[in-house]
Amino acid sequence: MSDRSPRNRAPHRRPDKVRQLAYRVIRQVNGDDGYANLALNKALRDQRLGGRDAAFATELVHGTLRWQGTYDAFLARSVSRPLGELDPELLDLLRLGTHQLLRMRVDSYAAVNEMVTLTRSEVGQKRSGLVNAVLRKISQRSFDHWIDAVAPSEDEDRLGHLSIAKAHPRWVIDAFADVLGSGQALDELLDADNEPPRVTLVARPGLADVDELIEAGATRARWSPYGAVLQGGGDPGRISAVATGRAGVQDEGSQLVATALATAPLEGSDTKWLDLCAGPGGKSALLAALVTEREGELTAVEPLKHRAELVRSNLRAVPGDHRVLVGDGTKPTWPSGWYDRVLADVPCTGLGALRRRPEARWRRTPEDVTELRPLQEALLGSAITSVRPGGLVAYVTCSPHPHETREVVDAVLGRRGDAVLEDARPLFPGVPSLGDGPDVQLWPHLHGTDAMYLALIRRT
Incomplete structure (x- = not known):
């Protein structure tokens, strides 16, 4: 069939390549349960996009996904039938167009025309009229006026x-x-x-130092002694220390909770450490580097083979006889009381990392909190059993949801008489606003980190 019709005798334009890339990444996320950061990074590499194009694509993808629920409320007032009756492909096109119109400095005429062109290319000519009409309706109000309306x-x-x-x-x-x-x-x-997170790096002790990262263009992080912030974004892999595994990308909150476990006072042996839920391995690498300085070893446990490979990759530059086991942390294959320090960074909803995972807020449900709870309690119980008397356990989640934090700790400790909570706040020197203790909750708005939670438990 010809591209020309009696109403449109001009050949159809090709879609803008950056918008097309962004739309296809959004479809991977919403249609195939993909992860925005992974899908976008791969697409940018495959298309060899950098600079302004990469920045524009990133804002299109992350912004559209971040504000998706709000845009759906606007679109529900602008489409003549329920949004659930629209094809998912069409709905994602409308969301992408709405983001450009209301949250980006894109000329409304250009935004609508580019989205109509993209619609023709991706879902066909028949849908382009609806996209044109709906987006023109969206463009008639500002973002704030839409909020007032809905x-x-x-x-x-x-x-x-x-x-x-x-x-x-x-x-x-x-x-x-x-x-x-x-x-x-x-x-x-x-x-x-709703603010894009900074790229935070960690210099793994004994392998790299913060000064090396600063020389590569980063600045010193606010709280972590091993942290640095990559200014202006960019590809961390261009830094030699990151490319070789001597440093890595790791949120400052993750660095702080791992460092707290490593620096908490401990009497007696201190050479056998365990990371019970290790994948993808950022905390494992930091702990392995720290225990190596004490001539000790880390055992990292991860149930999924592909994530265990990520842990091995993160540990590749750390010297020593560190082990990565593929197994279930709730069913230990080691003797009770074998380890001196144990990290239980349990699976959770990830509500503390919504800055860097824009799709997570719409993907998670209250049922996820309920379903994860038995696993969280089982892993914490296993961690306490795995540590020796006098040894330490760090219960960590990347969620501030009460049902995933202190309630889990209280439930587990309430069933056993061989472990007590310790005050973790002194292990965060210089960090303000840590709450009443004894546990610690970090916050994006107070500390510039993910909302990491730490409860420090000593086995008695």
């Missing part, structure tokens, strides 16, 4: 208003409000979740 008023339902205005599912906001209250701190957290 969100409940703050006086009527403050948390419901924040759910639309700050692009977080209501159940997530309810959970955050349980910890922070419903005032300014909650607003600040939600705003921080």
Whole structure:
């Protein structure tokens, strides 16, 4: 069939390659349960995009996914039938167009025309009219005016208003409000979740130092003695220390909780450490480097083979006889009380890393919290059993949800009489606003880190 019709005698334009790349990455995420960072990085490498094009593609992908729920509320007022009746491919095109119109400095005429062209290329000519009409309707209001039109008023339902205005599912906001209250701190957290995170590096002790990373263009991190921030983004792999595994990409919060476990006072032997839930291996590499300095060894356990390979890759530059085991951390194959220090960085909803995982907020459900709870308790129980009397366990999650943090710790310790909570706050020197203790909750809006949680437990 010809590209020309009586209504459109000009040949169809080719779609903009950056928008096309962004749309296809979004489809991988929403259609195939992909991960935005992995899919986008691969697409940029495959298409050899860098500089402004890469930055534009990143904002298109991450921004569209981050604000997806809010855009759906706008689109529901702009489409004549329920959004659930639209093809997923068409809905993602509308979301991508809405992001350009309302949250980016893209001329509205250009944004609509480019999206119509992309629609013709990706889903066919018949759908282009609907995309054109809907996006023109979206362009008639600013972002703030759309919020006023679709969100409940703050006086009527403050948390419901924040759910639309700050692009977080209501159940997530309810959970955050349980910890922070419903005032300014909650607003600040939600705003921080919507800011792109900085690229934070870790210099693995004995292999690299922060000065080397600074010479490569980074600046010193705020809290971690091993941390540096890569200014202006860019590819961390261009830095020699990162490329060779002597340094890595690791959020500062992750560095802090691993360092806290390593530096907590311990009497007696201190050469056998265990990472019970190791994949993908960032904390494992930091702990392995630290225990190597004490002439000790790390055992890293990961149930999935492909993630165990990631752990091995992270450990490749660390000297010593460190082991990576493919196995179930809830079913130890080692004797009880074998280890001196144990990290239990348990699987969780990841609600503390919404800055860097924009799709996670819409993918997770309250049921995930309930379903993960038995595994979290089992892993913590296994960690306590694996550590010797006097030894230390760090229970860690990348979630501030109360059901995944202190409630898990209280439930496990309440069933056994051989372990006690210790005050972890002194292990974060110089870090403010750590709460009432004895556990520690880090926050994006207070500390610039992921919302990492740490409970330090000593076996008695």
